[in-house]
Amino acid sequence: MTQPPPPPPNQPPPGGGFGPPQDQPPQQPGFGAPQLPAQQPGYGYPQAPPPPQGAPQTPPQAPPADPGYGYPGQQQQPSYGQQPNPYGQQQPGGYGQQPNPYGQQPGYGYPQPTMPLHPQPGQPAGGGRKISPQLAIIVAAVVAIALIVGGGVWYASSSGDDKKDTASSSGGTGGGGDEKGGTGGTSSKGDEKVPSSTASSVLFQVPQPKPPVDTTYTVNGSWLTDTVYAKSGIAEVVGYDPDKGTKLWTIKLPGPVCQASRHATENGVTAIAYEPGMPTKERTAGCSEIAAIDLNAGKKLWNKTAKSGDRPIRWDNVTVSANTVAAGSTSGGGAWDIESGKSLWAPKPTDTCYDAGYGGGEKLVAVRKCGSYGQRQLQIQTIDPASGKVISEYKMATGIEYASIVSTEPLVVAAEVGEVEGAQGISDVFAIDNKTGKLRSRISVDPEKYVARCDGISRVEYCFQIVVGNDRLYLPTEEREVTGSDYSRTNSIVAIDLNSGKETGQRADAGDGYTLTPLRMDGGNVLAYKRPPYDKGGQIVTIDGGTFKETKLLENPATEVVRDVETSMLPEYSEILYHDGRLFMAQVYASDFGGSSTEKEYLAVAFGTK
Template identity: 65%
Template structure:
């Protein structure tokens, strides 16, 4: 008998550390508002706002003549909590470059202590706990306030007490659901996002934060003026009464449309003006959005058949294809394991096929027609827990019982599900994430040695043609900042990219070299044939932290989270020389920074394409009634 996974995750923290300032005009950020008393400590979050009728395009934001910051003592980072993301368990970084000894390879994983499951372990009510296929994801653990310098992961004892209290209340309230974002469009348009986001066309690039495929010429060029302006903002939606939080996972880009999941809807916005072009209404929340987009601008989502309530949380049983240009639902399907409807946890697209996985197995349909191609393969003790899409279709097939698990990484035919090649991981590895399908790269937490909450201790480079392991790359959490969610969202990884047969990964933050006592980090490269570092390194710069988003031909596109007195940046890193070219720099005004820095690259969906940067949250929460500060679901920037 299969032993159930460990007990529940904690519910989401009340968002709103360092909330954005109330704009002076609808849709636009307020300029140069002085800090409120208690600045630098967690603030009471703002009440979620019901999305208004889209405002007219916002005029450019003019930065002040001198940066405004706290005047007492040396500069401090304004509170930049990830209002829509959830940093994992804080970890003291080890000395950069000092490898940590990973856990015994292939050793069975041990369940976490009750109430404290490790990253990547299902909680109560999630698929796999008690009744596979009928659970629903729990709210995330509480977000932690970043340290000065942008994006730090430590937080103090006082914050921990607040977090624990709110978590206890949230457990009583119940009814909340959450899905991490991150996704990435994957393909010809090369608009794959970091965690959280995706863009691009099917078949050309990899999952969230990563890409695969052969090299091509970079498409993103530096404009004459890299200074950006705020194009538009979308207020955070108001969650239904009696619901703690609702997922808003999923964002996509086409040449003309920026599309984003709201509460029980997907909305298409003019990507330059932010005006609504169309809305696809759904009967229940979007559980998960694929990071893949086909050549004709179609994507796939999973949603619930009705709105959740305290007594009926609903399961994620519906799979649909959305036409992002026409703004319509093409089809919606469900599948059964035996007589029971399947609650799906991940969905992807490859080769004209939509494939969705779960703890009850996987199913697939034709993108164009909705014709079912296969149902769950339950003839043995194995099941397809999920799929990675793009250039290839890769299944993560689970065999055996809990703590005696063996994962089979299979490249399969997208039309028939037939196995083409297979790599069997060592027994005892419970979860794996598909970082890229071509070249094939898988991330896993071996022996639960990644105790930093990243879900990654090692990367596995696998030969697509033979199914043999090319090399294994050790990536201790104390040194590297990439994250993956291998439990449900098998393609949801952040802080990395794959291209040119290399793995590009962000290092953990460490003390900078300046006099401001700020944090910084780098992007380094590993050769996927040898597993060794290439010696290439791109520095974030003092006070910045850098996160790879996706590949752009042979170059790496990365987001730089800013220090306290600057705006964020998008840079292109030359894949050969590692020379950085700035493509965008956002306004440095306090109000704009407050909104931007809430969108943590670890968890928010970040899409960049054709001079446009779109940052969005992955859930809406009701933890906001005690404040009149405004929360945002989306903020978009553009260059001239």
């Protein structure tokens, strides 16, 4: 897999001032402003290549800087607290190694210079502190060094919609299962309604927690129920009032959340994996603890561990399906009853194959690995979540090392078959009948045509910019120049039939300067985020599953200060949740590199139309 260049800085043109700051929610203990780095991280990693030229300070006369969909190359994961490789060094594969070429994620919790947000609509355009081209270059380099040390969020970004889930969760903009309300591509009403006014205001902001100097901690996981917006902080999960941002509850943990389920039960119970202690610059405590959390009550119901020999297993992923919490690792998989914590199955030392991970939601699907590196045999198994009994199985071709679960119902699996230039963990998509285990279709995802990425190395349920519903695959296209414009770019979302493996001809265009990213299904409709051009605010839109007509649900303020915060949380690298007129965007890393900046940074920001 080739390694794309780092993204250039995304600097908007200058504007005027902004209104007086409004009252903010009380600063949370331990929250502060991360510092900008004085130089690129060392720690034995290769230095970054020369940075690109600074972003324009006037409306662009060339294509505007675009974070793009490029993704740094394969590299070995550093321990917690260690500053990761800024642009990735290719690492040779080998049996027993688990290199992560997709872990390096720009924008995750790294400092993005912003000003305090003004939580009112109608601010004058522009405003805020101007960033010099040199500072923009530094920021761009900093955001490029984030490394997934143990991921899961929930975005995530929005997860797939499940009829059984009343709690939305985020772990990426990954795909959702086909809802029972879907009609296979005909027009279908979703749950999301168009508000009387689509203009949003800032509801609240959560200040970014301040870790020790020169460290990076994971803050994976965000969820939304009818009454709570929950977000992981440093060694804690906090519940907020989704309209006011008032802190409702806090669950303290001994270490950071390293994995988080993107699914929850119908009564708002989800699962996380966390470390039993705080990491240091020298080592991590290991992602060995599994816990169930009641999001509405703000309670940790139980926590469990499992051992391989005399050592605790370090879990690579965790998910929820029905009443089961399932977690996978290189030592095998384990499962527990979500209410009681009773063990349902555990890794067996005598197994020659092992469950590397699980996809949850409407079904429970295991990615089971057999054989050695280079001769790997992956088995995609739909299993009974209560007993672990195999219902159906599909064997992938020998030599495919990693696979990701895009959706469990219908069952859709992504893999990078061979080394495909520009591919980011996905070159092919396999639609599988999860009743019989037979292959329905195999779809080539050309990285020069479509944009999607998956991290099947450790987190098998961690795909971005790809959604499943109506028995179709929804993918964004690569960006293209707008006809008649010297600098504006755009893209589209297209539909691919899972039976035939061919495009249906349905296409939704983002519009001049906007970029569309599918988030999840809403009934038979596709819910999508539109990343804005330099002079607009982002939008949430719904795309009719039959006509592909686009309807705007929310549009954020176009002021520079708000736009700076919004565009620091890119949809392909952040957690994004939308429901009922409210949009929540969040980071999954918190960092402090000991610089001199005192500007506020945000862990999460909420927008609302009501």
